[in-house]
Amino acid sequence: MTPDRYVVPLPWDSDFLGFEVARLVPQRLGSSELAMCLTQLWKDGTRLVYWGSDPGDVESQTAATANQGLLVDKKTVFVRELHGFVPCAPERYATHSLPEDGWSDVLARLALQIGQYSRFHLDNHFSPETWQRLYCTWMQNSINRAIADDVLVIRDSGLIVALVTVRAKERTGEIGLLGVHESHRGAGLGRALVDAAMRWFLDRRLSSVRVVTQDANRPACKLYEACGFVVDSVENYYHFWNPLNDPV
Ligand SMILES: CC(C)(COP(=O)(O)OP(=O)(O)OC[C@H]1O[C@@H](n2cnc3c(N)ncnc32)[C@H](O)[C@@H]1OP(=O)(O)O)[C@@H](O)C(=O)NCCC(=O)NCCS
Structure with a gap:
């Protein structure tokens, strides 16, 4: 599985912030998959990655913490x-x-x-x-x-x-x-x-x-x-x- 399938570049955010920004698509990722995606993105020059993850999936939450993710929002849709x-x-x-x-x-x-x-x-x-x-x-x-x-x-x-x-x-x-x-x-x-x-x-x-x-x-x-x-x-x-x- 290539990390490319998991990543969406964000042109508007990149243009606004003045550096490359991307978003991870799957709501669930294991620690090594996440690390692999991030390593590739950092190598390609991406500076910031957003990830909207499944709060109920313990593995994803552990993966985010293990990869220095900052929990910045519990995005709630009403x-x-x-x-x-x-x-x-x-x-x-x-x-x-x-x-x-x-x-x-x-x-x-x-x-x-x-x-x-x-x-x-x-x-x-x-x-x-x-x-x-x-x-x-x-x-x-x-x-x-x-x-x-x-x-x-x-x-x-x-x-x-x-x-x-x-x-x-x-x-x-x-x-x-x-x-x-x-x-x-x-x-x-x-x-x-x-x-x-x-x-x-x-x-x-x-x-x-x-x-x-x-x-x-x-x-x-x-x-x-x-x-x-x-x-x-x-x-x-x-x-x-x-x-x-x-x-x-
Ligand atoms: C959220 C916001 C719009 C509420 O506006 P408001 O005019 O104070 O709300 P209302 O007086 O109409 O209150 C309606 C209900 O909202 C809830 N509510 C509003 N303020 C609340 C508060 N500080 N704490 C808890 N409940 C609150 C209550 O259920 C209230 O009903 P009640 O009066 O019967 O108790 C206002 O706090 C605001 O502008 N916040 C900053 C902007 C923001 O966060 N926008 C949301 C972006 S998605």
């Missing part, structure tokens, strides 16, 4: 059917679609709050500048609709205080970025964002909704559970850094 949707927030929060040229510093600050639990923030091989630039780029590419179909916002006295990005992928609706400004949390705005996203998906006759978050982000997990979502899958996400390179 899903729910749209059938039987009942709004779960008070009606008082109105959401509006943000224009494509609506970029502002307020959104940059919200992007950083959304990125707090991200593996790029938690892995201290990345400088704060790098993960902040990543989340601002993600937000900008959502506002300009490159990676989102719509951006729904809630305003208070004209200022954006909450935002959710949505996308339709075949019959599934995807929630991308979702965040409530720190000053406005605990008042039902998170629920209102989820409701607004659900209505957006229902208007497009989609059948289910998917959202990815981090298990460590308890407020987000609790919010999705409170809105009727269930956990679809969890992956233990590791970063492996090429030991032959300097820190980023």
